[in-house]
Amino acid sequence: MREQRKKIALWLLFAGPIAVFSVWAVVDNAPLYFKTLLNGLTLASLYFLVASGFTLVFGLMRNVNLAHGSLYLLGAYVGWIVGENTGSWLLAVAAGFLSAAVLGLLMQVFIFRFMEGQDLRQTLVTIGLSIVFADLMLWAFGGEIYTFDPPAWIYGSTVLPVVEKFPTYRIAVLLAAIVIGIGLWSFLARTRIGMMIRAGVDDRGMLAASGVNVQLIFAVTFAIGAGLAGLAGVVGGTALSISPGEDTRYLLASLVVVIVGGMGSVVGASIGALLIGLAEQFGLAYAPTYSVVFTFVIMVVALAFRPRGIMGRAA
Amino acid sequence: MSAAQWRRAMNSAATAAAPTTARPAPSARPASPSAPGVDVIATPTWLSRLAARIRLRHLVVLAAVVLYPFVASPFFTYQIGAQSLALGLIALSLTFLGGYGGMVSLAQMTIAGLAGYLVAIFGTSSMVSISLGWPWWLAVPFALLGATVFAAAVGWLSVRTEGIYTIMITLAIGVAFFYLAQQNYTVFNGFQGLSKIAAPELAGIDFREPVGFYFVALGCALAGYFLVKHLVRAPFGVALQGIRDNPRRMESLGYHVTAHRVAAYAVAGLLAAVGGVLMVWYNGRISPGTVNLAQMISILVIAVLGGMKHPIGAFVGAVVYVLLQNFAIDLFVRERFNLVIGGVFLAIVLFSPDGLLGLWAKLRSSLGRPEISHQKRRPQ
Numbered sequence: 200m201r202e203q204r205k206k207i208a209l210w211l212l213f214a215g216p217i218a219v220f221s222v223w224a225v226v227d228n229a230p231l232y233f234k235t236l237l238n239g240l241t242l243a244s245l246y247f248l249v250a251s252g253f254t255l256v257f258g259l260m261r262n263v264n265l266a267h268g269s270l271y272l273l274g275a276y277v278g279w280i281v282g283e284n285t286g287s288w289l290l291a292v293a294a295g296f297l298s299a300a301v302l303g304l305l306m307q308v309f310i311f312r313f314m315e316g317q318d319l320r321q322t323l324v325t326i327g328l329s330i331v332f333a334d335l336m337l338w339a340f341g342g343e344i345y346t347f348d349p350p351a352w353i354y355g356s357t358v359l360p361v362v363e364k365f366p367t368y369r370i371a372v373l374l375a376a377i378v379i380g381i382g383l384w385s386f387l388a389r390t391r392i393g394m395m396i397r398a399g400v401d402d403r404g405m406l407a408a409s410g411v412n413v414q415l416i417f418a419v420t421f422a423i424g425a426g427l428a429g430l431a432g433v434v435g436g437t438a439l440s441i442s443p444g445e446d447t448r449y450l451l452a453s454l455v456v457v458i459v460g461g462m463g464s465v466v467g468a469s470i471g472a473l474l475i476g477l478a479e480q481f482g483l484a485y486a487p488t489y490s491v492v493f494t495f496v497i498m499v500v501a502l503a504f505r506p507r508g509i510m511g512r513a514a
Numbered sequence: 515m516s517a518a519q520w521r522r523a524m525n526s527a528a529t530a531a532a533p534t535t536a537r538p539a540p541s542a543r544p545a546s547p548s549a550p551g552v553d554v555i556a557t558p559t560w561l562s563r564l565a566a567r568i569r570l571r572h573l574v575v576l577a578a579v580v581l582y583p584f585v586a587s588p589f590f591t592y593q594i595g596a597q598s599l600a601l602g603l604i605a606l607s608l609t610f611l612g613g614y615g616g617m618v619s620l621a622q623m624t625i626a627g628l629a630g631y632l633v634a635i636f637g638t639s640s641m642v643s644i645s646l647g648w649p650w651w652l653a654v655p656f657a658l659l660g661a662t663v664f665a666a667a668v669g670w671l672s673v674r675t676e677g678i679y680t681i682m683i684t685l686a687i688g689v690a691f692f693y694l695a696q697q698n699y700t701v702f703n704g705f706q707g708l709s710k711i712a713a714p715e716l717a718g719i720d721f722r723e724p725v726g727f728y729f730v731a732l733g734c735a736l737a738g739y740f741l742v743k744h745l746v747r748a749p750f751g752v753a754l755q756g757i758r759d760n761p762r763r764m765e766s767l768g769y770h771v772t773a774h775r776v777a778a779y780a781v782a783g784l785l786a787a788v789g790g791v792l793m794v795w796y797n798g799r800i801s802p803g804t805v806n807l808a809q810m811i812s813i814l815v816i817a818v819l820g821g822m823k824h825p826i827g828a829f830v831g832a833v834v835y836v837l838l839q840n841f842a843i844d845l846f847v848r849e850r851f852n853l854v855i856g857g858v859f860l861a862i863v864l865f866s867p868d869g870l871l872g873l874w875a876k877l878r879s880s881l882g883r884p885e886i887s888h889q890k891r892r893p894q
Contacts, residue, residue, distance in 0.1 A: 263678045320867060322678060324864065331853060334853040337852075454682050457682075458686060495694075
């Protein structure tokens with residue numbers, strides 16, 4: 200009973216001000232509010248795409264892959280090359296996914312396999328790798344800003360009820376993220392490999408003892424996680440742009456999303472991405488100087504009340 | 515750590531009052547034989563004990579760092595020497611926190627940067643509308659205090675987490691601070707930052723001159739080094755190492771684990787803040803670029819490069835880092851410094867987790883000399 204009351208009080212504490220703000224904002228300027236909402240959702244879908252791979256890898260292997268942002272950027276660059284040469288945006292997306300997945304696979308097979316259980320060392324290695332990758336990519340692609348052209352069928356803008364015009368591509372990103380999220384969830388919940396991955400998240404030793412080739416599962420998970428980052432690179436690069444430094448931005452975003460949502464949980468990643476994406480966009484629209492502070496406050500509050508994140512469980 | 519050492523540590527720590535107050539006051543520099551406070555309990559024979567602990571190599575290193583500015587060119591004194599000392603001091607704070615406390619924080623550069631910003635805000639800079647214009651002897655202590663309080667707050671937030679989570683949270687805090695400094699114009703002056711922050715002039719010695727500044731940096735670095743050396747043998751430091759090795763056991767022994775950890779963050783914060791003040795005097799300006807992700811990671815690179823098992827590692831790492839930074843252009847293709855430093859870092863992490871000191875120890879033991887290690891094994 201007391202627990203329940205505490206929960207209600209917490210909800211009131213956080214949801215109350217947000218509800219008041221929403222009512223004020225809708226009355227004040229409804230198109231701005233809903234446009235910001237949609238922008239926030241688009242950003243959240245991008246963050247979800249990047250962070251889901253990050254959280255998947257961490258959940259299974261306890262490997263905080265700080266080179267995740269580099270995988271994002273690599274996928275974006277490779278996708279851009281393929282897109283320029285073939286003219287097909289879908290091929291670019293596939294190339295982004297594949298290139299990052301292959302690099303992730305190589306990292307797992309040649310490096311991380313040999314330092315299992317040494318969390319700190321793995322993290323230091325990923326830091327080293329991210330420095331090297333960032334410089335190699337700067338070397339190869341320079342400091343210019345690259346942009347993609349999305350295919351014609353999602354180019355332009357769509358007329359929506361309240362916000363009037365909104366870029367079609369962003370709606371497509373939102374839908375794609377939902378589809379990928381559901382796909383990832385059903386892959387984890389319904390397939391045999393997904394079952395093994397979930398078992399590995401809960402108890403690696405037991406999974407290995409029951410005759411599963413854990414190394415294979417690790418490699419597959421790392422490839423999928425890295426591939427999602429690469430895919431997000433092309434998708435995000437199309438929505439915004441690609442330039443050196445984006446790796447850091449998305450690494451930070453996935454870190455915060457995963458800290459807020461809970462490490463190792465795909466559902467947590469989606470909740471965290473929603474919170475952070477919305478907070479960032481609303482911050483930019485309503486209090487530009489302090490938008491980063493909102494993100495930070497969300498993280499602090501989440502940590503103070505749930506140190507393992509919203510959906511996190513004891514490791 | 516042997517059983518006897520443990521027992522001694524336990525006993526001495528238990529007699530101290532509350533765990534948080536077990537931290538001894540920073541001692542004077544015990545470099546010269548007349549400085550007091552090297553041992554936890556000063557005995558009448560402390561002088562002879564001190565003399566017994568001083569080896570030839572200590573005197574050689576001391577003589578080398580003191581004589582260095584008189585033989586080196588101003589470039590080497592200032593760009594290499596003083597910068598290494600300032601960076602080493604920031605890295606030392608990470609060595610203390612990571613090597614002895616088991617908490618690898620990426621926010622040390624952020625704390626140093628905050629101290630730098632505070633010096634600029636409290637003291638004088640080109641932005642008259644932001645700077646309060648206090649004299650340096652007032653601005654610096656308040657900057658150190660502010661940064662130390664911030665470090666304790668970072669610590670309070672991140673000690674709720676363990677191991678790998680600590681890295682992530684301190685990373686997130688650091689990058690959040692970077693973006694805040696970049697976007698905020700009322701206090702941090704945004705992308706431009708604050709410039710024209712000069713080191714003070716004292717008793718006729720201009721600290722803006724390479725040699726003068728070098729000695730300020732050297733004094734701070736030595737003080738920091740011996741503070742860490744002293745702390746890790748004091749009850750507080752021993753308890754901290756116990757917490758690093760087994761927090762649960764220390765908890766059940768009656769230690770306040772969180773308080774020790776937060777106190778460690780505060781001590782490390784003070785060290786980093788001193789380094790940060792030196793950095794801002796060295797550069798004469800501070801901008802968000804000083805606290806960006808690359809800089810935060812470079813502190814980790816320096817600490818790991820040198821080796822986190824002994825406080826001297828931070829300075830060894832800093833010297834190597836600064837030398838690479840200045841001469842990588844000659845060694846390799848122009849502008850590929852990050853590739854060189856990233857590669858070196860990667861090689862060290864992959865092949866010698868204890869850094870250059872680890873390599874040195876390996877070399878010594880393979881030559882048949884007894885291995886010296888200040889710090890005992892730590893379980894992963």
